[in-house]
Structures are given as C-alpha cells and as structure tokens.
Amino acid sequence: MMEDDSQERVFEECKRNVKEQAYFMHKALEEFNLRAGLKHSANMLDALRTSELSPKNYYMIFMQVFDELQALEKHFREEYRRGRKLPHLYESVQHANNVLPRMYLLITVGSVYIASKDIPAKTILNDLSEMIKGVQHPIKGLFIRYYLLKMCKDKLPDIDSQYEG
Numbered sequence: 113m114m115e116d117d118s119q120e121r122v123f124e125e126c127k128r129n130v131k132e133q134a135y136f137m138h139k140a141l142e143e144f145n146l147r148a149g150l151k152h153s154a155n156m157l158d159a160l161r162t163s164e165l166s167p168k169n170y171y172m173i174f175m176q177v178f179d180e181l182q183a184l185e186k187h188f189r190e191e192y193r194r195g196r197k198l199p200h201l202y203e204s205v206q207h208a209n210n211v212l213p214r215m216y217l218l219i220t221v222g223s224v225y226i227a228s229k230d231i232p233a234k235t236i237l238n239d240l241s242e243m244i245k246g247v248q249h250p251i252k253g254l255f256i257r258y259y260l261l262k263m264c265k266d267k268l269p270d271i272d273s274q275y276e277g
Contacts, residue, residue: 119164126159126169130159141184147204154213159173160255161210181216184220198231215240227267244257
C-alpha cells in the first residue's frame with residue numbers, strides 16, 4: 113500500500129511538472145524567447161529522467177511530453193521558415209544540462225533538420241542513433257528509441273525516398 117502511495121505521488125509530481133514547464137515553454141516561444149523556451153522544455157523533459165515510475169506511469173508521462181514536443185517541433189519549423197539556421201538550433205539544444213533531455217531535444221530539431229534537406233538524412237540519423245546507444249536504462253532507452261522512430265519514420269533515406277541522397 114505504501115509503495116502505491118509513493119508511486120502515485122511521484123506520478124502526480126511528474127504530471128504537474130510537465131504541465132507547468134510546458135506552459136512556460138509555450139509562453140516563452142510565443143514571445144520568441146528561444147533560450148527560455150529551450151530551458152523550460154529541458155525542465156519538462158526532466159520528468160522522463162526518473163526511475164521511480166512504473167512502466168505504465170512512465171508511458172503516460174511520456175505521452176504527455178510527446179504531445180508538447182510536437183508543438184516544439186512545429187515552432188522549430190516556423191523558426192526555420194523565418195530564416196533561423198538549423199545548425200544554430202541543433203547546437204542550441206546541446207546546451208541542455210542533462211543527457212536525456214538533450215537527446216529528446218536533438219531528435220526534435222534533427223527531425224526538422226532532415227526535412228529541410230540542408231544536410232543528408234544519414235548524417236543526422238547516424239549522429240542521433242549513436243547518441244541514443246548511450247542510454248543504458250531499459251525503459252528510458254526503449255522510449256527514446258521509440259521517439260526517434262516516431263519523429264523520423266517519414267524521413268528515412270530509403271530507395272526512392274526524397275531523403276535518399
């Protein structure tokens with residue numbers, strides 16, 4: 113019983129943190145404050161660093177974060193359309209303090225970078241897949257690999273794909 117209470121408490125705290133940081137991320141991005149937006153998105157992603165959640169609860173937090181990262185990806189696409197250089201964005205997200213949030217942010221920017229065709233898809237995908245290999249925790253590794261596949265599945269450099277070369 114006590115373990116269930118602890119699990120519920122951690123889960124609720126993670127949910128609250130994601131919601132709060134997502135709010136601040138959106139607010140900063142609306143004000144075109146990319147640095148603050150990235151800081152809040154990294155703080156939001158900190159919820160995925162915990163090892164205290166059950167796989168079911170981790171999945172629920174992941175889905176909440178996934179939805180917010182879709183909005184961040186959309187913002188990155190808009191920034192690119194406005195003339196922001198993707199190498200600059202790709203480098204900006206590497207300033208996240210923790211490895212796991214940094215990787216999620218790199219995948220998010222990497223997806224936009226591949227779609228821009230400014231750099232070969234293989235280059236970005238190799239970079240991202242090599243970094244992901246460093247995630248040793250089974251649950252965290254599973255979810256970050258899933259996120260990479262979900263974000264880049266339509267951008268794979270396959271035969272007759274627009275990303276082939």
